[in-house]
Amino acid sequence: MTETDKKTWSGRFNEPVTALVERYTASIPFDYRLAEYDIQGSLAHARMLATQNIITQDDLAAIERGLKQITDEIQSGRFEWSLQLEDVHLNIEKRLTQLIGDAGKRLHTGRSRNDQVATDIRLYLRASIDEISHLTRSLQQAIIDLAENHTATVMPGFTHLQVAQPVTFGHHLMAYFEMLKRDVKRLADCRKRVNQLPLGAAALAGTSYPIDRSQVAQSLSFDGICENSLDAVSDRDFAIEFCACAALIMTHLSRLSEELILWMSPAVGFISLADRFCTGSSIMPQKKNPDVPELVRGKTGRVNGHLIALLTLMKAQPLAYNKDNQEDKEPLFDTVNTLVDTLRIYADMLTGVQVNADAMRNAALQGFSTATDLADYLVKKGIPFRDAHEIVARSVQYAEQKTCDLSDLELSELQQFSSSITSDVFSVLTLQGSLNSRDHPGGTAPAEVSKAIANAKKWLSDQS
Ligand code: ARG
Numbered sequence: 001m002t003e004t005d006k007k008t009w010s011g012r013f014n015e016p017v018t019a020l021v022e023r024y025t026a027s028i029p030f031d032y033r034l035a036e037y038d039i040q041g042s043l044a045h046a047r048m049l050a051t052q053n054i055i056t057q058d059d060l061a062a063i064e065r066g067l068k069q070i071t072d073e074i075q076s077g078r079f080e081w082s083l084q085l086e087d088v089h090l091n092i093e094k095r096l097t098q099l100i101g102d103a104g105k106r107l108h109t110g111r112s113r114n115d116q117v118a119t120d121i122r123l124y125l126r127a128s129i130d131e132i133s134h135l136t137r138s139l140q141q142a143i144i145d146l147a148e149n150h151t152a153t154v155m156p157g158f159t160h161l162q163v164a165q166p167v168t169f170g171h172h173l174m175a176y177f178e179m180l181k182r183d184v185k186r187l188a189d190c191r192k193r194v195n196q197l198p199l200g201a202a203a204l205a206g207t208s209y210p211i212d213r214s215q216v217a218q219s220l221s222f223d224g225i226c227e228n229s230l231d232a233v234s235d236r237d238f239a240i241e242f243c244a245c246a247a248l249i250m251t252h253l254s255r256l257s258e259e260l261i262l263w264m265s266p267a268v269g270f271i272s273l274a275d276r277f278c279t280g281s282s283i284m285p286q287k288k289n290p291d292v293p294e295l296v297r298g299k300t301g302r303v304n305g306h307l308i309a310l311l312t313l314m315k316a317q318p319l320a321y322n323k324d325n326q327e328d329k330e331p332l333f334d335t336v337n338t339l340v341d342t343l344r345i346y347a348d349m350l351t352g353v354q355v356n357a358d359a360m361r362n363a364a365l366q367g368f369s370t371a372t373d374l375a376d377y378l379v380k381k382g383i384p385f386r387d388a389h390e391i392v393a394r395s396v397q398y399a400e401q402k403t404c405d406l407s408d409l410e411l412s413e414l415q416q417f418s419s420s421i422t423s424d425v426f427s428v429l430t431l432q433g434s435l436n437s438r439d440h441p442g443g444t445a446p447a448e449v450s451k452a453i454a455n456a457k458k459w460l461s462d463q464s
Contacts, residue, residue: 007444008090010182022141027087028325034088034192037123038116042092044219045199054209055106062103066096079398087326088120089113109211110385111202114233118198121328125242128336133184135343136249137463140180142350144456147173151453152446154431155270156369163367166431169360170453171444176457179464180250184244185464193308194238197222201232204320234320236310236328236369243307247300251345254300257293260353264290269359277345284356292349299338306331366405368396371429371435381420391418405429411416 007013017025043064050060070092073079085091090113097104150169157167161442197220200206200213206229214224226232281287303448309331318322371392378388394416398407405427408413414421427433439445442452 003420006087008086012032012343015349019162022083022086025086025323026083027329028081028083028085028091031088031117031326032081033333034120034124034329035079035092036071036118036307037120037127038088038092039071040123040220041116041119041175041199042107044216046107047219048108048212048215052212053211054109054211055103059103059106062100063096063260066100066104067092069099070095084453087113087117089116091313094319098413099160101363103249110207110211112204113201114203115198115201115229117325118201118226118233119220121239121332122194122196122198125194125239125332125336126191127188128340129194129242132249132336132339133187134244134464135340135347136180136184136187137460138161139343139347139350140184140456142347142461143173143177144453146350146353147449148175150250150355150357151449152338152435153355153357153360154364154435156364156367157444163363165372166364167435167444168435168446168449169357170301170446170449174449174452174456176252176256179454180249181459183245183249186248187242190238190241190245192223193241195221195223197225198232199356200230201226204230204233204265225287229265229411230320233323234322236319236325239248239332240307240310240326243310243332246339247307250296250300250303250342253342254297257296257345260293261290261297262440269356269365271356273353274354277349277352292345296346297344299342303338303382306335335425361431365405370406370429370431370434371396371417374425376426376437377428378418378420383418383420389438400446 007017010016011461046063049055050057056064073095079091079095081091082094093104093107096107119227141359149168150173151171153169154166155172156163157165157172197213197217200211200218207313217223217225222299229280260271260273262268262271272288275288275294277290277292278288279291281289296322310328313327314439315326374395375388375392376389379385383391395409395414398413398417399409404407407426411421411423414425428437436445436447439448441448
């Protein structure tokens with residue numbers, strides 16, 4: 001083999017890999033983005049090696065100097081990534097050795113790429129979780145801002161997409177605040193399991209050098225160390241868990257997107273989105289299409305897919321590290337990128353939502369949305385709920401034939417169905433009466449929605 005064909009690990013090999021195998025096995029086209037974390041990990045490792053007298057202080061100084069220069073080269077775009085050098089770890093190590101000589105070759109003492117890459121991903125993911133948590137909270141703030149203007153804006157609440165009962169638009173929006181609140185909590189919980197140090201596990205069994213893992217953990221701000229070396233290098237459950245959190249966030253936003261799309265349809269007309277989130281049609285001049293929410297809904301498919309990809313990647317791997325794990329990166333990176341962009345765009349999009357309160361109110365007046373209120377009224381007059389249900393069903397049938405709402409019927413007409421109905425019935429048949437009566441915690445009464453918003457603001461400010 002010629003000198004240029006030689007891999008870092010190729011001492012025992014008689015022929016070089018083919019160009020196709022080289023391309024097939026390399027991860028540098030995507031793992032270069034771990035460079036910053038790879039360097040952080042290397043610095044912490046080298047400092048520990050020096051403290052433990054495994055390398056000299058001079059070697060450490062050279063490593064620090066070399067890694068500083070490499071950081072500058074990467075940041076300024078001058079660093080030359082090489083496919084031949086396979087991955088981010090070997091690219092950086094090779095350059096370090098070019099810059100500082102033998103000290104660079106000592107950096108890998110007591111370490112393997114297996115614990116190195118596991119550390120890099122955890123550092124990357126920890127930073128990503130912090131960013132995503134922050135962006136999710138900004139989106140929650142945008143939801144609050146919109147909900148605050150609509151604590152009393154009445155709209156139909158749906159079940160089975162059929163008009164069910166009146167709710168306020170603010171209440172409807174705050175349902176998404178709650179979903180995202182659980183998402184933020186889930187991320188915080190996931191972060192605890194991400195934030196454990198694999199370094200020290202070396203290839204799989206640990207190392208014979210007198211290392212100090214807790215020093216490395218501390219200097220990288222990990223909460224602790226992975227307790228079993230085989231587990232440390234081989235499991236990616238923390239990444240799977242993160243992808244599950246991400247899939248849930250996307251799923252929540254996909255549901256909201258579906259609603260925005262529906263509400264924006266001219267047939268419904270509850271809202272309009274700012275032009276900057278929509279596009280036109282190349283053939284139909286009248287069209288304004290809600291592309292952004294449609295894409296959020298569509299991209300949820302790929303994020304959910306990444307979760308399944310990682311689960312499948314893991315399911316048949318014997319202990320410990322296998323090269324299969326290199327395939328964890330692209331799904332993970334794409335999950336983070338998709339989520340970060342989606343959260344950013346969403347917060348901005350919500351600030352541009354225009355609400356058509358008249359259309360919402362008119363829709364709430366269709367479909368007998370206060371029928372349950374009439375049944376509850378009868379129950380309060382001593383009629384068993386099942387009988388009340390039947391009385392109201394017959395009243396609805398009657399009003400339907402007359403093509404009017406229950407509140408449009410004369411008292412005498414209502415009394416055909418039950419003599420317990422008296423003139424006070426009309427206050428419960430109005431949208432306002434219906435809303436106001438649901439005034440317990442979690443209910444849709446405007447006063448309760450205002451309280452929920454106040455609680456939400458407090459929760460958000462406690463997070464920062
Ligand atoms: N590029 C590899 C990965 O992403 C690094 C670890 C390689 N380890 C090995 N034993 N070949 O997983």
